[in-house]
Amino acid sequence: MIGNxxxxxxxxxxxxxxxxxxxxxxxxxVHNVPxxxxxxxxxxxxxxxxxxxxxxxxxxxIEDRVPIAPWIDERCAGAxxxxxxxxxxxxxxxxxxxxxxxxxxxxxxIAGAPFCSLPSIKQDRILNAIRTGxxxxxxxxxLPARRWWINLALKQISGIYYAHPTAWNEIxxxxxxxxxxxxxxxxxxxxxxxxxxxxDPGSSPA
Amino acid sequence: MKLDVRLSPNWLLDLEMREYRTTDPVDFxxxxxxxxxGVLAQRLARFGFSVVALEAGDWHDxxxxxVSDEAGSGRLYWNDLRVTGGTDPLEFGANNSGRGVGGGxxxxxxxxxxxxxxxxxxxxxxxxxxxxxxxxxxxxxYYEAMEREYPVSGPAHxxxxxxxxxxxxxxEAGTAGQMLIKGCQALGIPVVAGGPVAIPxxxxxxxxxxxxxxxxxxxxxxxAKSSMLVSHIPDAIAQGAEIRTGCMAFEIPLDPTGQVSxxxxxxxxxxxxxxxxxxARVVIVAGYAIETPRLLLNSTSSxxxxxxxxxxxxxxxxxxxQAGPVVWGRFxxxxxxxxxxxxxxxxEAFYETDPxxxxxxxxxxxxxSPLPIAMAHLITExxxxxxxxxxxxxxxxxxxxxxxxxxxxxxxxxNTVTIHPTERDELGIPVPSMHFSLSENDRRxxxxxxxxxxxxxxxxxxxxxxxxxxxxxLVGTARMGFTPTDSVVDRxxxxxxxxxxxxxxxxxxxxxxxxxxxxxxxxxxxxxADWLRRAAAAGALARRPSDPHAVEA
Numbered sequence: 065m066i067g068n069x070x071x072x073x074x075x076x077x078x079x080x081x082x083x084x085x086x087x088x089x090x091x092x093x094v095h096n097v098p099x100x101x102x103x104x105x106x107x108x109x110x111x112x113x114x115x116x117x118x119x120x121x122x123x124x125x126i127e128d129r130v131p132i133a134p135w136i137d138e139r140c141a142g143a144x145x146x147x148x149x150x151x152x153x154x155x156x157x158x159x160x161x162x163x164x165x166x167x168x169x170x171x172x173x174i175a176g177a178p179f180c181s182l183p184s185i186k187q188d189r190i191l192n193a194i195r196t197g198x199x200x201x202x203x204x205x206x207l208p209a210r211r212w213w214i215n216l217a218l219k220q221i222s223g224i225y226y227a228h229p230t231a232w233n234e235i236x237x238x239x240x241x242x243x244x245x246x247x248x249x250x251x252x253x254x255x256x257x258x259x260x261x262x263x264d265p266g267s268s269p270a
Numbered sequence: 271m272k273l274d275v276r277l278s279p280n281w282l283l284d285l286e287m288r289e290y291r292t293t294d295p296v297d298f299x300x301x302x303x304x305x306x307x308g309v310l311a312q313r314l315a316r317f318g319f320s321v322v323a324l325e326a327g328d329w330h331d332x333x334x335x336x337v338s339d340e341a342g343s344g345r346l347y348w349n350d351l352r353v354t355g356g357t358d359p360l361e362f363g364a365n366n367s368g369r370g371v372g373g374g375x376x377x378x379x380x381x382x383x384x385x386x387x388x389x390x391x392x393x394x395x396x397x398x399x400x401x402x403x404x405x406x407x408x409x410x411x412y413y414e415a416m417e418r419e420y421p422v423s424g425p426a427h428x429x430x431x432x433x434x435x436x437x438x439x440x441x442e443a444g445t446a447g448q449m450l451i452k453g454c455q456a457l458g459i460p461v462v463a464g465g466p467v468a469i470p471x472x473x474x475x476x477x478x479x480x481x482x483x484x485x486x487x488x489x490x491x492x493x494a495k496s497s498m499l500v501s502h503i504p505d506a507i508a509q510g511a512e513i514r515t516g517c518m519a520f521e522i523p524l525d526p527t528g529q530v531s532x533x534x535x536x537x538x539x540x541x542x543x544x545x546x547x548x549x550a551r552v553v554i555v556a557g558y559a560i561e562t563p564r565l566l567l568n569s570t571s572s573x574x575x576x577x578x579x580x581x582x583x584x585x586x587x588x589x590x591x592q593a594g595p596v597v598w599g600r601f602x603x604x605x606x607x608x609x610x611x612x613x614x615x616x617x618e619a620f621y622e623t624d625p626x627x628x629x630x631x632x633x634x635x636x637x638x639s640p641l642p643i644a645m646a647h648l649i650t651e652x653x654x655x656x657x658x659x660x661x662x663x664x665x666x667x668x669x670x671x672x673x674x675x676x677x678x679x680x681x682x683x684x685n686t687v688t689i690h691p692t693e694r695d696e697l698g699i700p701v702p703s704m705h706f707s708l709s710e711n712d713r714r715x716x717x718x719x720x721x722x723x724x725x726x727x728x729x730x731x732x733x734x735x736x737x738x739x740x741x742x743x744l745v746g747t748a749r750m751g752f753t754p755t756d757s758v759v760d761r762x763x764x765x766x767x768x769x770x771x772x773x774x775x776x777x778x779x780x781x782x783x784x785x786x787x788x789x790x791x792x793x794x795x796x797x798x799a800d801w802l803r804r805a806a807a808a809g810a811l812a813r814r815p816s817d818p819h820a821v822e823a
Contacts (some may be wrong), residue, residue, distance in 0.1 A: 119660070147348060234665065249442065
């Protein structure tokens with residue numbers, strides 16, 4: 065579990081100082097989480113289990129957790145293009161479904177059960193097998209595991225998480241700063257409206 | 271039509287924009303409004319020509335459309351499908367693409383260094399790649415012009431390349447930039463602060479100066495950062511050019527005399543879509559290194575079965591990305607890298623060939639300051655980490671400073687843009703397919719640059735360093751050269767095959783140096799515009815440049 069490095073951070077409290085377009089985009093993300101349209105049943109449960117291991121949020125009350133799986137679903141349902149696909153990969157929506165099947169293939173082979181039913185420590189073993197690029201299972205003969213892991217699973221899931229003000233608070237990111245701008249530029253100084261970093265006793269960041 | 275586009279908090283572009291009829295031939299039809307097309311539209315309109323510039327995307331209104339938000343800025347990029355392969359497949363969309371008026375200049379970091387004189391003579395000096403069909407001195411006056419017109423901030427005396435200085439004072443460097451400066455100075459490496467970067471350190475017209483908000487890569491809501499959208503496009507319109515948005519060119523038709531007659535395109539306006547053809551006396555393709563060869567290769571005819579202006583077979587070949595490994599270090603003290611423009615300090619001390627290296631040519635080191643999502647992508651890409659490993663690494667976000675290695679990848683005919691045999695985009699146009707593989711020289715250069723960046727960060731006090739291989743800027747796929755067999759266009763960016771067709775964007779660069787290409791592309795466009803003015807007056811655009819009866823302008 066991670067510490068609470070910026071306990072006073074509340075980026076959203078500054079929203080009255082943001083421009084209207086930025087405020088609309090961020091608040092829409094916070095308040096209007098899409099319904100699932102693309103994944104259902106077992107795939108949806110597997111996707112949620114994957115998101116919970118890549119970005120563990122057990123330390124937060126459920127209502128404070130950043131939703132991630134619904135946004136993956138939204139991208140797949142809308143067949144959103146990010147500008148390219150690798151020639152050895154299908155389109156993103158298809159690759160997501162294949163990858164979730166691959167998670168179960170590997171889970172069955174390594175632990176004898178579907179991914180979503182495993183305890184988290186075993187789920188992490190499955191993910192580490194994919195991370196190293198050579199997981200067991202037929203699906204991974206057709207889908208390059210390392211590419212799926214980095215470009216879809218990690219980049220999309222982390223991208224959705226770090227787009228959320230809750231994650232900005234966690235890392236001490238000051239957030240939008242137009243039209244106000246920044247004034248305290250040197251040597252890590254903070255603006256009056258930014259939070260101080262509070263390190264755990266005995267720990268140092270680097 | 272009356273425009274209604276905000277370019278800065280106190281600048282509403284509300285000019286009456288001239289509109290041309292598609293059936294009346296205009297003097298020039300330009301495809302694309304980025305660093306090349308934007309300058310061409312402005313220059314040619316000022317010279318009194320009738321100009322229509324087709325732009326696939328839309329206007330970017332600084333208040334309505336630009337946001338201080340990474341995930342909310344997808345409209346800045348070319349997100350249509352492209353297919354990528356090779357041993358080192360490039361990723362497309364996002365930072366190496368641009369869509370909408372101003373193209374990629376709307377979201378570039380705005381580093382604007384010049385090429386060095388040696389870049390124009392790589393074959394002669396180093397025995398690799400090719401020489402340019404022009405010298406540094408040919409481009410120099412246009413560099414000076416663009417540095418005034420963008421304009422560009424930087425040191426009074428730039429210590430590398432040909433001697434020159436910048437018209438605006440250096441920008442203030444944030445803490446992340448100061449780490450590059452500190453590390454270089456500790457190692458005795460010359461370094462400059464505050465530019466060259468196209469963010470003027472002062473008010474320019476209705477453009478206020480920078481507020482240090484740090485979101486340069488997502489479009490400048492302030493209007494401080496120079497882009498074609500705020501530097502050249504407004505003047506182009508004032509001079510009578512039409513910027514026609516929502517227009518995706520799909521074919522340049524050839525008439526029976528062997529000249530092009532205009533541009534065929536789809537125009538999307540809301541949910542309406544029409545197919546149209548703008549007639550033109552001269553067509554200039556300025557769609558950047560992927561869309562330019564795609565359009566030429568998709569424009570086939572009995573005269574050019576392998577693509578328009580492609581008798582050399584070189585359209586789509588020699589695709590170059592610029593090497594762009596990102597190296598970051600963790601520091602005990604707070605950095606808060608998200609403040610201040612990411613572009614603020616650099617060194618070109620390793621730009622030139624050094625006989626003690628195991629490679630030729632070189633690289634620059636520049637500041638980059640990834641925002642949270644970009645940082646998370648770097649961290650996940652480095653080691654594939656997840657869970658608490660990822661969250662902990664990201665909790666050190668405010669203790670990280672990052673350096674970009676910008677290095678010269680050499681041209682290789684095997685690196686290509688071709689047309690995909692089956693895939694089509696939403697408009698039904700065949701999509702481009704790219705193959706990219708590094709050479710041994712490229713790999714060695716990137717290893718050396720990454721090692722140097724690690725050493726700089728360590729010397730500045732980083733406790734640990736990390737690196738990910740990345741690529742930036744795309745050039746080279748319609749190269750200029752000396753003869754119709756060694757190139758696609760001549761030194762004026764004119765097709766060797768079709769007398770009234772030009773290509774004027776990053777595609778024409780024979781080599782790329784270790785300089786961000788926008789300023790060079792704009793300088794070449796300004797030079798080509800001057801030549802077009804002379805050539806049109808002399809009647810030189812009626813005959814091919816290699817024709818024995820060609821008119822020298």
